[in-house]
Amino acid sequence: MTDARIPVRSRPAIQARGEDTRRRILETALDLFAAHGYEGASTRQIAEGAGVNLPAIQYYFGNKEGLYRAIIEGIAADTDRHMASLAPRVRAALDAPDTPREELAALLCEMLETFVVLVTSGTQIESRRLIFARAEIEETPGLDVLHENGMRQIFNPCLGLLSRLHGKPATDQEMAVRTLALIGQVVIFCNNHKQPVLAGSGLDAESVRLMKVVVREHTDAICRAAVATSAK
Amino acid sequence: MTDARIPVRSRPAIQARGEDTRRRILETALDLFAAHGYEGASTRQIAEGAGVNLPAIQYYFGNKEGLYRAIIEGIAADTDRHMASLAPRVRAALDAPDTPREELAALLCEMLETFVVLVTSGTQIESRRLIFARAEIEETPGLDVLHENGMRQIFNPCLGLLSRLHGKPATDQEMAVRTLALIGQVVIFCNNHKQPVLAGSGLDAESVRLMKVVVREHTDAICRAAVATSAK
């Protein structure tokens, strides 16, 4: 309704003091939203955790929803940045009519491996994973943005590659199901917030290495089977 | 704290009237908890949706947490029932030291296919899937029960089968990662609450058939690769 009075950066000078508290609010809010959900995390908790007073949230982000959207947009932007180098290569391979199947399969493997890196590295990755997982089940402001972003950056490229491997149109429902199953191998690693099956609480380097190896091997095996089937 | 005054069924007779409202509360609460989460769904919404008054929830389930636990336990019990026929066969195959690899692979495929059926059939399956997905990211009363149930019924059997296929101990972290990736293929179908990639909103018979076929083919391809690697 009101476009709020989000501070205009007319004075490009010293107000970096506010920039710092703004960042602190975002970090605290990310952790709390991830842990308790949009409705479960209160603005008072966030303000206290960030060491600021309550109206600061209103001051910097308009309202609770604005704060949430700011977090979502940050994650979406990071995803774009992370996929920036791979996306054009996939697009080029899909645009060319005669890309060999080995290259398509290799790109699909690389795609999923890059996805693994996305959900296992970066700052506050534990909370980002949870936000990412929530995007699939919760219906909160801005999460549709994140969902749409994942579709564009992850799902659609994988769908395109896999469809070409099978020699079927990407509009086939079967292709969507196959793509979802493929991606699910990685997405599940977003969920294990306290999974006892993975040593310790956080993801150590060894776990990440294993995840990449496993996802690559699985995807490779699935691609081989796909090519063998579509060739016969 | 208080063991509440949950009605004793001393009179086995006519109070089936209350049994009906109890069921209605459970059904409404399942939908609302699935849609808005434990903290997001209010007891007032639930009572209104079920067509009962607010204290009815306290009367039948002690408090909000009791209502939630009742739902979780119902889902866990259904899972047990659904896996009842397959579990002993898997156990027998794992106990026998000389079970052929083809049979282990076949059991693993059947395991995952049964899992697909579990998350795609039954009453209020849409909401049950969301509750299932929430169990992995939310930290609410009783969800540890559901999580432990999934570990026992799904994860551990798959881990055992896959470890034998690879000829490695089930305690290897690599085996846990491989099992998670396998299961993730199915779990992701719990998330697509409004996925545009699957036609329509609900899951039609065709989608379910495709999911079973795809999961079986993928698992089969992964098993072949596993056997080939461990044999060399």
Add this chain to the structure above:
DNA sequence: GACATAGTATATCAGTCGATATAGTCGTCG
């Protein structure tokens, strides 16, 4: 040094939450 602006702090609003005290209705059995 005075003024404007960025940013912070206190106090409080109305609304909603889960829970419960209290009173009432209904069928069943002695």
Add this chain to the structure above:
DNA sequence: CGACGACTATATCGACTGATATACTATGTC
């Protein structure tokens, strides 16, 4: 019939929510 227990309805409690009005401090410009 009349009392008892299963069940339902009204009203309200204290706590907490998001939001905001208001006043304050600090900083840079003129």
